[in-house]
Structure formats: structure tokens, C-alpha cells
Amino acid sequence: MSDASPGEFDLIQRFFKARFAEFAANSNSVDLGIGDDCAVLNLPTDHQLVTSVDSLNESVHFPVNAHPAKLARRALATAISDLAAMGASPLGFTLCLSAPQLSESWLQDFSEGLFSAAEAFSIPLIGGDTTRGQQLSLSFQVLGSVAAGQALRRVGAKPGDKIYVSGSLGDARAALDYLQENTADNHFLERYWSPIPRLSLGKSLLGIASSAIDISDGLLADLGHILAASGVGAKLDLAALPMSSALLETYSRGDAERYALTGGDDYELCFTVAPQKEIQLQQSAQQSGVTVTCIGEIDVELGLHGLDKQQLELLESAGYEHF
Template sequence: MDEGSRSEFDLIGRFFADLGAPRADVLLGVGDDCALLEVPACLSLAVSIDTLVAGIHFFHGCDAEALGHKSLAVGLSDLAAMGAAPAWATLALTLPERDDDWLAAFARGFGDLARTYGVRLVGGDTTRGPLSVTVQVHGLVRSGAAVQRDGARPGDLVWVSGTLGDAGLALRLIREGGPVDPALRARLERPDPRVALGSALRGIATAMIDLSDGLAGDLGHILAASGVGAEIDLTALPLSPAVVSRIASEGDWSLPLSSGDDYELCFCAPPEHAALIASMAAGLGCALSAVGCISAEPGLILTGPDGAPTSLSSAGYDHFSNNA
């Protein structure tokens, strides 16, 4: 074993062994060639993976604890969108150099969120190179009960959780070099995955997606998978006072419609479930707003405050588009 290998294994043992919540279904975790995990009968395994790259998904020099939190939160949001209960995670961490203070803060942010949602880190990899973080999450859901994107039907209401555009506004303010309210910045750097809501919507929602790239683009994925269209009332969108003020000053609806990193849930459900869904908000501690309706005619119609259709220049972030 060379000095580099000893350093890597020391890093793993010091910062990432036993990270997260203890779980009886982890037969073997960090420290061997593979993890051994026990999947109960009658449950399906939901798996998602995301990579965050310095300079693309987060600023160079960003708070390491916040990055640890966010790197796990984005995957937990994917599990929430399927109605899956989080269980395990793996982590691939590429570092330009070893920095124990940075690693301790990153592991703290990751571990705190993992314990909150009952997640155990069960494996991964560390290597040297430009800073990037890849997290794969694994969740469990009763077989046949996962909420997919392809179930929306004409007449369903379109709902969203929380407020939209806060993370996008925080990003704009940071880039502009102005002051950023800490609560607004937290929406960008420490998103709260809607895990409890996703689970509660099993058997109620006909289709669901998490809002990582903006409402217009992500709802568009539901519409394409379901073969339907939708009409969204912009005046019904749930917006924070800061986003309302920005829209009023610029007349630009792109913040709630096409800026990313909200990590709220967008879902469709028959109108007869409206009262039940509205009653969930108080119990789950998160606002739920009906913002539109599914239609049979394909396409997305955005209705402005004057009742007239409005257009949107960008449907959402795309890494490989010409303007990304």
C-alpha cells in the first residue's frame, strides 16, 4: 500500500465511516469492496444519482457544510418525488487537495441531513481532481405504489409545494454582488427535501416531479410523459415577498418558472382530492398551492395577471443547451 492509499483510507475512516443514521438493513457498510443491504420483500428499490460540480452547481469557496447538506438533499428530493422512503446513500468525492477542516464541515452537513431522514452512508469513492460531489441515493417504496410522471389526466389539478423562485433569486443576487437575506440564501444552499409530503401523496397524486430546473421545464416532463397539456395561472403561483418585488420591478416571470434549485414538489391530482390535499399543509408544515389544471391538448399555457397567455423565453436549465 502506498502513502496515497493510506491517506485515502484514513480520510474515509475519519470522516465518512458510520456517517448517517444507524439502520438494521445495512449488513455491511463503508469499508469493504461492496455494501451489503437487505431489501424487504414486497418493496421496490428507488435509485437516483446527482453530480454537483464546482463552478456549475455551486460557487468555488462555498460553505462546505452547506454543500454537504445540499449534495444529499437533491437526491432525497428525487426520492420524495417518487413517494419513496430514504434508506441509503453512496458518495463519490473528488477533491483538489485534502483539507481536513473542509472535510469535517462537509461531513457534518451531509451527516446531519442523513440522520434527519434515516439515511446511512454505505460506500463511495474519493479521488483527486477538480472539486465535484456525486451522491447516489436509495429509497424503498411498496411495490406498485411509486408515483411516476406518466399518470396525469385531463381535469387533474396541478399543485406545487412551498414557494417558487427563491433559490433563483438568491443566485441572481449573489452574482450581482449585492446583499442576500440569509433565509433566501438558505433556500439555495440548504434546500429542504419534501420527503414527508411525497410519502403522503402516494395513492393521491397521479403524477409527480421535483422542481430542480424550474416549474415550466419540470412540469413539461410530466406533460410529455403523460401525453397531456396544462394551463398555469401565474397569479396562483406561491411566491415570497422578495420574488414578488423582483417580478413587479422587472416584469419577468422567469424566477418562479425557469430558475432552478427550488426542490419543491409539483404534482397532479383529481379535483375531488383538493380538500384532502389542502388539509395536508398544516400537518406537514409546508404550503400547498393549486396553480393550474391538466388539459387534453398537449402544450403548456401560461396565463398572466391580465388573463392573457404569456410566453417564456427559457423553459429551464439545460447543461447542454447553447445558452447553458
């Protein structure tokens, strides 16, 4: 890590390198961690490397003065969610951290949140870069492994496949209604700040799901990526949309559905399964401890079907582009 003043260098050493060195040393995947020109990782035999990067800038992707521990936890979780969507197992991550200045208390809180999230998701920090910049900015690179040829992709959904989502949708969108207020943490804010990357579920879908994606931009947008990549359409069953009781108690049915369909940031998985694999799916999902709900079916006819006229008008007024 570079570009920090001598004092900051000591802090980074204290809050990142020292703490993570032990964690990485205990990982089978890390042969060489922080402190050389590169990190060196071991992949299990007959596995492929899976990697993704995500950038988050203050005031664009998270509020100014976001709590550093929450920010770190959420940013790492959302980056790892991309590994979950591929059915991959975490190997390690790197962090590029850019800021006008870094105070000791901020670094302490941030590294605390980062470390506890990294432990929770069993992913060691293996390198990074700390630089001076005009705004607080984070780039996370996550690395994982998957058995060769098994990775879940967006392409692969076939007509007749059932469409599933994990958990419940719309809570993180509801959190945006509370984010700017000085509200005490509620269910929605908890869902927004502490998304759970569906790593176990993702792995359990290998050989079962025909396609998968994580829901970061909203169900319609992300399912749309599966449909576009696979060259198919979908018929949705709105009545089946899994929504939390908190969402249904706080909002009208129409607003709750709209949040569930278009709200991003839930980081649940959306995936498709051939009908003959549905029993296998239920067993796998149960083992991974995550509820999965069938919300529709893949269709030969392109586009999205099953949304009623009123719902479509609401979505369009909210900026959703029908396709």
C-alpha cells in the same frame, strides 16, 4: 474509499467511516455498510427499490470555493429530492468524491454538513469512493424504498387533474443574484443552500397524486416533463403561483413570476391530483406540514396555456422555449 494518500486515508476514516458507521449500525435498512466490496441493504417486505444519481462539478453546478458544509448539505438534499418525488422513503446513500487535494479543514466542514443533513433526512452513508481528479466533483447515489407499484411517476396526469406545487417558488433563482456577491446570508441564499426535500409530503401523496416531479430545472421545464410523459397539456393560473413575501417585496411582479416559472433549484414538488381526491390531498399535506397550492389544471390540448402575451415575451427573452 480508495486513491487517497495515507494521510488523507486517515482523514476519510476519521471524518466519514467512523462517524457514519454508528449511524448506519442503528439503521434497520443497513445490514452491511461502509468497508466491504458492497453495502447490503434490507428492503421492507413488498417494497421496491428506488434509486437515482446526481453529479455536481465545481464551477459548473456550484461556485468555486463554495462553503464545504453548505455544499454537502445542498448536494445531499437535492439528491434526496428525487426520492421525495417518487414518494419513496430513504434507505441510504453513497458518495463519490473527487478532488485535486483534500485538506483536513475542508474535509471536517464537508463531513459535518453531510452528517447533519444525513441525520436530518434519516439517510445513512453506506459506501463511496474517493479519487484524485482535476476538479472538485461530487456524485451522490440515493437509495429508497416504496410500496410495490405505488411509486409516483411523471406519467399519469389526466385531463381535469389539478396541478399543485408545494411551498413557494422562485426564491432559489433569486439567490443566484446574490451568490457571486459577498453578501451575508439572506432568505434567498438560505433557500438556495438549504433546500428541504419534501419526503413527508411525497410519501403522503402515494395513492393520491396521479403524477409527480421535483422542481430542479424550473416549474415550466419540470411540469413540461409531466405533460410530455403523460401526453397532455396544462392551463396555468399565474395569479395562484405561490411566492414568498421576500420575493414579491424584492422584485417586480413580472420578474417574480418569471423566477417562479423558470428558476430551478427550489426542489419543491409539482404534482397532479384528480378533483375527487383534493380533500384527501389537503388532509395529507396538512399532516406533512407543507403548504400545497393549486396552480392550474391538466388539459387535453397539448402545450401550456394561461400565460399572457407579455409574460410569454419575457420568458422567451429569458431563453425559455415555448412548447
